[in-house]
Amino acid sequence: MSGADSRRPHGLLAVLRLHGNPSWAILTEPMPIRDQLTAAIATALADLGIAEVPESVRLERPAQPEHGDWSSNAALVCAKAAGRRPRDLAAELGDVLVAASLPHVRSVEIAGPGFVNLRLDPGWLDDVLVDVVAAGVESYARFDLGKGERVQVEFVSANPTGPLHVGNGWWGAYGDSVARLLERCGWSVSREYYVNDTGGQIRRLGESLLARRRGDPVPDEGYQGAYVADLARAYDGPDDVLVAGRWAAEKILANIQATCSSIGIVFDEWYSQASIEESGAVAEMVADLESRGLVDREDGALWLRSTKLGDTRDRVLVKSDGDATYLAGDLAYHRDKFIVRGFDRVIDVFGADHHGHVASLFAGVAALGVDPGRLEVKLGQMISLVDGGAAATMSKRAGNFVPLDDLVADIGPDATRLLSLMSSVDQATTLDLSVVRAQSMENPVFYVQYAHARIASIERKGAERGVDRLPIDDADLSVLRHPRELDLLRRLEELPDVVVAACATRAPARVTTWVRGLAGDFHGFYHDCQVLGPDVAPAVTQARLWLVEAARIGFAVALDLLGVHAPESM
RNA sequence: GCCCCCGUAGCUCAACUGGAUAGAGCAGCGGACUUCUAAUCCGCAGGUUGCAGGUUCGAUUCCUGCCGGGGGCGCCA
Numbered sequence A: 001m002s003g004a005d006s007r008r009p010h011g012l013l014a015v016l017r018l019h020g021n022p023s024w025a026i027l028t029e030p031m032p033i034r035d036q037l038t039a040a041i042a043t044a045l046a047d048l049g050i051a052e053v054p055e056s057v058r059l060e061r062p063a064q065p066e067h068g069d070w071s072s073n074a075a076l077v078c079a080k081a082a083g084r085r086p087r088d089l090a091a092e093l094g095d096v097l098v099a100a101s102l103p104h105v106r107s108v109e110i111a112g113p114g115f116v117n118l119r120l121d122p123g124w125l126d127d128v129l130v131d132v133v134a135a136g137v138e139s140y141a142r143f144d145l146g147k148g149e150r151v152q153v154e155f156v157s158a159n160p161t162g163p164l165h166v167g168n169g170w171w172g173a174y175g176d177s178v179a180r181l182l183e184r185c186g187w188s189v190s191r192e193y194y195v196n197d198t199g200g201q202i203r204r205l206g207e208s209l210l211a212r213r214r215g216d217p218v219p220d221e222g223y224q225g226a227y228v229a230d231l232a233r234a235y236d237g238p239d240d241v242l243v244a245g246r247w248a249a250e251k252i253l254a255n256i257q258a259t260c261s262s263i264g265i266v267f268d269e270w271y272s273q274a275s276i277e278e279s280g281a282v283a284e285m286v287a288d289l290e291s292r293g294l295v296d297r298e299d300g301a302l303w304l305r306s307t308k309l310g311d312t313r314d315r316v317l318v319k320s321d322g323d324a325t326y327l328a329g330d331l332a333y334h335r336d337k338f339i340v341r342g343f344d345r346v347i348d349v350f351g352a353d354h355h356g357h358v359a360s361l362f363a364g365v366a367a368l369g370v371d372p373g374r375l376e377v378k379l380g381q382m383i384s385l386v387d388g389g390a391a392a393t394m395s396k397r398a399g400n401f402v403p404l405d406d407l408v409a410d411i412g413p414d415a416t417r418l419l420s421l422m423s424s425v426d427q428a429t430t431l432d433l434s435v436v437r438a439q440s441m442e443n444p445v446f447y448v449q450y451a452h453a454r455i456a457s458i459e460r461k462g463a464e465r466g467v468d469r470l471p472i473d474d475a476d477l478s479v480l481r482h483p484r485e486l487d488l489l490r491r492l493e494e495l496p497d498v499v500v501a502a503c504a505t506r507a508p509a510r511v512t513t514w515v516r517g518l519a520g521d522f523h524g525f526y527h528d529c530q531v532l533g534p535d536v537a538p539a540v541t542q543a544r545l546w547l548v549e550a551a552r553i554g555f556a557v558a559l560d561l562l563g564v565h566a567p568e569s570m
Numbered sequence B: 001g002c003c004c005c006c007g008u009a010g011c012u013c014a015a016c017u018g019g020a021u022a023g024a025g026c027a028g029c030g031g032a033c034u035u036c037u038a039a040u041c042c043g044c045a046g047g048u049u050g051c052a053g054g055u056u057c058g059a060u061u062c063c064u065g066c067c068g069g070g071g072g073c074g075c076c077a
Helices: A012-019 A025-028 A033-047 A072-080 A087-098 A125-140 A166-184 A202-213 A226-234 A239-264 A275-278 A283-293 A325-342 A353-365 A403-420 A433-438 A443-463 A483-504 A509-528 A536-560
Strands: A071-072 A103-110 A115-120 A150-154 A188-195 A269-272 A294-299 A302-304 A315-318 A345-351 A375-380 A383-387 A391-392 A428-430
Touching: A033 A071, A033 A072, A033 A087, A033 A115, A033 A125, A072 A087, A072 A115, A072 A239, A072 A325, A087 A103, A087 A115, A125 A483, A125 A536, A150 A166, A166 A188, A166 A345, A166 A375, A166 A383, A166 A403, A166 A483, A166 A536, A202 A226, A202 A239, A226 A239, A239 A391, A239 A403, A269 A275, A275 A283, A275 A325, A283 A294, A283 A315, A283 A325, A302 A353, A315 A325, A315 A353, A325 A345, A325 A353, A353 A375, A383 A433, A403 A433, A403 A443, A428 A433, A443 A509, A443 A536, A483 A509, A509 A536
Parallel strands: A150 A188, A150 A345, A188 A269, A345 A375, A383 A428
Antiparallel strands: A071 A115, A103 A115, A294 A302, A302 A315, A383 A391
């Protein structure tokens, strides 16, 4: 269902592609240590007669410190094809790596079932610090994997029949962060909101509005929320259901737009379903499908024979009353995305309650002659809201849902975004409003932002005391050998990998996990390693100032990907 | 009945797209502030990763079945 993901750029194959045939000579070029080790392993494998390096070969940072600084599963993965026992192959691989006398590598050990563990001198982390600082916020963990490929991310797209609810905000933050990740990895991204401003729901909205204005009870199928009454008071138009509905939808949409921007979501395009129907795009799309012999008429309606394309059932495009269905509009819309506007790839973020629509969408896109691999649909699982034990719901028609605006007013935009990006989209989550409102320790945004505020505080204090940060070339980074300092550097080294993996798997939550870890490392460092002060040697102050700067860069990159602000003080 | 997602510590969630001894926060207990912000740090306790098989050198991760929860199966959107 989801399209082909981009490959990680750090695999052995990628390095070989970048640098041509394996040769020890490539190691003379300046490269991050990770790429050097990766290339070295590829070369060593080639020396051992394994030219074809499987994609599953990895160079990883082991979870256990006893397993060294870097570890590869190469021998485990290649053993069977090479007809050798994993530990034997690992031993040979280790010998070749030792003979290569790689930079920073102190020892090579074979462990467990056949891991090759590399132990480095801490100097490799000094190189990491230099890399981070040299790249800066602009370039560190930035990639050109997308090669400028144009991708559209469609998200939120909530019906303009009421304010956004908390679930919209969660999936909205998700879609926006996926867009940010794609941008950072070199894709050209367009954020789009599909406005369902037509059809029966707009009529129902109009009916509800007019009923309110007359002082009549709102119909059972109508919208009961208090916002309808507010709108009714402001409406001075005719007693026409459609006119009233469209008027209200417009007002509501303006409110939705404001809500989105309040949590840092800005769309490039608000695409109107009504405009599609009026422009004749639906008719064009139907004609396109007719020419392919995939539609016919039955019971007065026009059907897409989507079962021919893998759907579980056929779908109606034009109802017997002559109105286009939602699917028809959406297919015309997707035809516009792929064929008219020519996006290379489209990612739709829907709520899980739209699951029933997905199969027909894919079938329809295929029917239009578009490679379905270019379409990805991410379904955000449901958010259960609990308020101090009592369940809150998200029904617009019943009018008892929790508006996103209320949550943002309670806990702020940053906490809203960070909370929503804490867990995977595939994970249905439970949010206890009473707990979150309390702004207690439950709220992780403080933990992360406080770390950044401490950085800013160090910078302020340094300026007050006249401590200048001298050029990094003049700093002796080898004084950074406290476990807290090394932890921080190891964390910073991970960010590029985290960004690529988060982007490839459309999982911004990974960035959240990482930045919380960075905050933990920084708090530990802050507690144990004073930067300024009369008892700190000047050389140590200098090195630590650069370490703090690198941490600042890490926070800035990660928090920007999440759409969370990095405050100077708290 | 069929399809999708999930099931991990008391609670909310992680776990580097198959790696070695499954981690954080909160809640509980006990410690650390004359310091660049204690919204912090340190320690203790907490687990048969729903159950049973399978694939693999290796499974929370992949496959099958079952149990449980959520969502979906409209000429609604």
